[in-house]
Every structure is written in C-alpha cells, then in structure tokens.
Amino acid sequence: MPTVTETTQPLPDAVALPAARGPGVLSRLLRNISGVVGLVLVLLFLCAGALGGLGITPYPPNEQHVPDRMQGPSAAYVMGTDLFGRDVASRLMKGAANSLQVALSAVALSGLIGTTIGAVAGYLGGLVDNILMRIMDVFFAFPTILLALLVVAVLGPGLRNTILAITVVYSPIFARVARGPVLSVKEMEFVTAAHCIGLREWRVLLRHVLPNTVAPLIVQVSLALSWALITEAGLSFLGLGTQPPEPSWGLMLSEGRSLAEIAPWLVAFPGLAIMVGVLGFNLLGDGLRDVLDPRLRGLR
C-alpha cells in the first residue's frame, strides 16, 4: 500500500532531533570514556554469557569434582571450586548466560509493552492517556523490589517468573519514558504535515513520532539492563530467582556467604562478576546519554 510519503519525498520519516540518530553515534560513543569502558565491560559480559550459554566452559557447570572440593584458585580451577567441587569459573559463565537471558528478555518485553502503552497514551491523549497513566501510577506506588517480590510470590520462583517480575516492574517505567517525548513530538509541524497528506494514525505514530523518541529509550534500555541484572541477582540471592543447581551470580554469592571465611573466592568472584556486569551497563548508559541527548544528563 504505497502512500504519498514514498512518492513525494520531501516529508522525512524521521526529522531527527539534533544528534539523535545517524552514523555518528558509535564514533561519538567511542570518544566518550564512560561509553568505551562500558562497551568493553558489556562485551566481556556478553562473551562470557555466550560461551556459558553454548556450553563452552572449562568444565560442565554442574559437574562435581568431589576430591577437589573447596579449592582456591589454581591452574586447574582458575577461580577455585565450591562446596561440591564445582568449577566456579564455569558456573559464573553459565550464570552470565542465565542472567543475560533474564535481563534481555525482561527488558525486551517491558520495552515493548511499556513503549506501546506510553506512546499510545501520549499520542492519543485525553481519556485514554488519563486511564492508561493512572493504571501505571498504581505500579509506581510499589517500591520496585517489593513489586518484583510480590510477582514472584504469586507465580513462584524460577527463571521465567523472574523475567515476568522484572517486566511488570519495568513496563510502567518505559511507558513514562516513552510518553514524554511523544507528547512534545506530536505537536511538531512534520507530524501535522503527515496528518495533512492523509496518513493513518498508526502510521504517523510508528513512522514519524516514535523514531524521534528513541534517544531517551535507548538510554533507558541500558539502565534497565543494569537494573534487571541487579534484580535477577537479588531475587536469586533471596532464593526466589534462579533455582539450584542451576548457577546464578546472586545464588552463588548467597551460597558462598556462609563459607566466606574459609573460601573467600566463593564470594569474591561472583561479587566481582555482578559489579562488572552492572557497571558495564551503567557506564554504557551514561555514555549513550551524553552522546544521544545531552539534555537528559543528570537524570538517574
């Protein structure tokens, strides 16, 4: 269904807010210290997760080497072994895969749901906006970790339910982040122009309004990933996330707590892994914010 847009060019599909898009983003990100460090850490994390997920680990993550229980880091076990003689490094890699699976699915889901709600609310305005955002307000009335706990309490622990918990918490946040820019962009001339040439509402929203709101959303995705990692680790730490014997960083940290005095590596490496993973996404988010939208600086 070719519309006027494709034939009479001058109406751009996305009159980008200055510096919001385009090929320059990556090169500018690479000149930003936070961005570079963040990118490196995130890539490191992604590699570890990919290897762990594909099963390319020094040992099978759940394999018990009973004679070698509780060994410190050595050539055979780079990060030592745990109470059951399982290789900590292998478990961390598989844990990275699990965390990534949770974080990526949860952020993708909540990004999709939240952005849709926020964009529709902002674009249509009026009663729809009012109702949708009041519903979102209900979710904002809960402290995030409590809301996540409530979801897990209702659905039961486990990887899939952790994803759902994070989705429930983060969708309203995405809705708010998406709604703001939609509100301001929909008043711009090129949107009126799009209406004037008779484009359908959904097309105007999808092709003209939304592309101009990506900058804050991209930043939010990066921050949401860091938060999702923390939540997954936190829920697992409390015994409500990933279930044993499946490895998760939070669970490993929690299991290592009681043994920390005699085997500090059981706490040190999972702790370091969590910190590096979260730090990576936080730095990347900061870098992206500087590059994509200087006006957003200072928001958390």
Add this chain to the structure above:
Amino acid sequence: MTRYLAQRAIAFIPTLVGVSLLVFLAIRLVPGDAILAMLGTEAGMLTEGQRASLEAYFGLDKPIGEQYFTWMWNLLQGNLGYSVRHGAPALDLILERFPVTVELALLAVAVALMVGLPIGILSALRHNTLIDLIGRFFAIIGLSVPNFLLGTLVIYVLSVYFGILPNSGDFVHFQEAPLRNLEQMIFPALVMGFSFASSVMRMTRSALLEVLGEDYVRTARSKGLRSHTIIRRHALRNALIPVVTLIGVEIGYLLGGAVIVEQIFALPGIGRLAYNAILQRDYALVQGVTLFIALNFVLINLFVDLVYAAIDPRISYAHRD
C-alpha cells in the same frame, strides 16, 4: 495551597483503589487455592466438611466481588487481615516492626546526605578536575554495587576481623539501649546509604552545574558578589530542589524496599516481615504489608510534592488553573 492539597489527595484515591485491587487480585492468582496455600500438604488431610467450614470462615465461598468489598470494609476499619503463621493481626505485626525500618531509612538518608552532598557540590565546583573525576568514579561504583553485595562484603569483614555476626536474637530497640542499637544499625545504614549517596552526588553535581550556567548566576557574578555568597544564596538553593525530590522518592523506597538489607543483617523490620511472609506463603500478611508499604509510598510522594512547593519559589500551587 489547601486547594492544591485537596486536589492531590483526591487524585490519590483512584491510585489507592488500584493498589488495593492489584494486591487483592494478585493473591488470588496464586496457583492452587488459598486453603492449600495456607496449610500446605496438611490441607490434604481435611475432610470435605472441615474444608467447607474453613472456606466459610475466610469468606472464600462468597463471590470474588463480595470478597473484595468485605476485605476493603475491614481495611477501612484498620483490619489488615490476620496472619495465620504468627497468630496475630497483620497490622500489629507491621506496627511492631515499622520503627526499625523507619530508623534504618533515616540513618541511610543521613549517610547519603553527609557523603553525597559535599562530594556532589565539590565535583560541580571543580568541574572536570581530578576531584570531579574521582567523585564521579565513586558515584558510578556506588550505583553498580548492589546492596546485597556490599552487605555481604561488610558482614565478611565484620565477622572475619571483628568476630561480629548479625543475629536477630540480639537485636535491641533504640529506646531500650540507644548505643547498642546504633551499633547494630550503623552498618546496614552505611550499606543502604552508599548507593543512595551516589545518586545524591550525581544529582547534586548535575543540578548545580546546570544552575551555575544560568543567567541569574552570571548577573550575581557581574554585580560583584563573592562566589561563596553566589553559591550559597543563588546556586545551591535552586540546585537542591531536584535533590529534595530524589530524597523523598528514595525514602519511600527505603521504607519498603529494605528487604535484602534487613534480611542479611537480621534486622526485624517490615521488609524482612514481607520477605518471610512470602516464603511462608502467609498471604494475609503479604497483602497487609504490601498495602501498608504502598500506602506509605504514595503518602510520601504527596508530601514531597508539598515540600517542593514550599521550597521552590517558582512553583505556586495557589494560583494554578
């Protein structure tokens, strides 16, 4: 101002109804029925008659709409439900533990302000110097170390080097022995305050930087005011407004979100109460605590709005609309 307050209070009613509906329905989504959830495997030993009388006792035989209104009616009378596990009304259990959570939250805020504010101000005033860089580095680390990780490390250091282990049996309330209580609270408060200090620092820094570029600061400079006066009288007063909002929102989180810190430091607060209620499938208590925390959160947000109006001369709610 009164009118604004009334408007805001009325606007909160739908949110509160939504919150109560969400909590009510969430518990009903629990797989299996409530009796099974409450009694666990023992529910299998009930006869049909016992089961029916239990359902009648908890009102579970009524239609769901009626259950909700009965529940709401009880709520309005201050009855948050009865915890089967504790054998006590949920509200009593909550109020007994709430002071611990409040104390922890206030101490954490104090830590955050004492650390975050000065570093944030310094970072902004010495923009792009080594001091700024170090401050920002610590802030991003603070945001990236989840409190369960920091808490674990703190407990490790405490137990290995000082031989102290947190133990819920040892807990003393502030009014019983203030000093011993503070000894027990200071480490959890530091842990909770740490990441919060990072956000305070970042917010202070960016807000102050923004304000320092404003015209009225330039005007103040050009009329020859000392920079100390400019910062104190002109810049800081405006820069601290977003920081106040941040603190308000964060107190709301701290009052309900201290689940993990209370758990690892074995503090008898409401976060721990909620967590244990969830583990023990004590759904009446889960409902009660969740509702209590959400109500708190909403009220604090309203309060923050009012403080906002009081400290920001540019906002005047009296002449709105």
